[in-house]
Amino acid sequence: MQPGFISSLCSAIVCAGIIAACGISPAESGGGPAKPVSQTYVLAPGQTVNLAPNTTLKLDKVNDSRCRPGAVCVWKGYISFTFILTHGGQSSQFVLAEDMPNGSNNATQQGLKFTLGTLEPAEPTPLNAPPPAYKVSLRVDIS
Numbered sequence: 001m002q003p004g005f006i007s008s009l010c011s012a013i014v015c016a017g018i019i020a021a022c023g024i025s026p027a028e029s030g031g032g033p034a035k036p037v038s039q040t041y042v043l044a045p046g047q048t049v050n051l052a053p054n055t056t057l058k059l060d061k062v063n064d065s066r067c068r069p070g071a072v073c074v075w076k077g078y079i080s081f082t083f084i085l086t087h088g089g090q091s092s093q094f095v096l097a098e099d100m101p102n103g104s105n106n107a108t109q110q111g112l113k114f115t116l117g118t119l120e121p122a123e124p125t126p127l128n129a130p131p132p133a134y135k136v137s138l139r140v141d142i143s
Contacts, residue, residue: 038141040117045134051112055087062134070127078103079119081136085109096138113141 041049043059051057060082067073080097087110096116097103106115117137125132 038139040137040139042135042137051140054089055085057114057138057140058084058086059136060084060093062136064124064134066124068124068127068129077124081116083114083138085112111142115139115141 039051041057043049043057045059045062048056048058063080063082065077066079067075067077076099078097078100080095080100080103082093082095085092085094092109094107094109094114095103096105096107096114098105098116098119106113108114115138117139119137120135121132
């Protein structure tokens with residue numbers, strides 16, 4: 001991780017309205033130790049959001065193996081989301097999932113904690129339905 005990454009990311013999120021005192025970190029405001037800062041984003045496959053200067057997060061792909069209504073399945077299946085975090089030209093990839101064997105709905109990358117929120121569609125679509133327009137909410141925490 002490059003020096004100043006967390007502070008620049010925290011400043012960007014602070015200015016986005018997470019902390020009422022825009023541009024002042026909790027430690028600088030005299031409130032004692034820095035408090036966790038979080039922001040929630042909603043992403044569709046292929047969509048990228050800016051987390052801070054030179055820092056982006058992309059929902060690279062969705063893998064939906066959940067058993068669709070009308071299908072005969074041997075297992076329940078799961079849905080997983082592959083993300084790419086890029087900072088200063090360096091990228092890391094991670095997967096978040098609900099109900100995936102050995103998977104998790106949260107991960108920590110480059111000092112940031114990512115936690116899955118809601119997803120659309122919440123339930124698998126019927127067997128002969130066209131592919132759904134996936135969206136997932138993701139909370140990003142800085143501590």
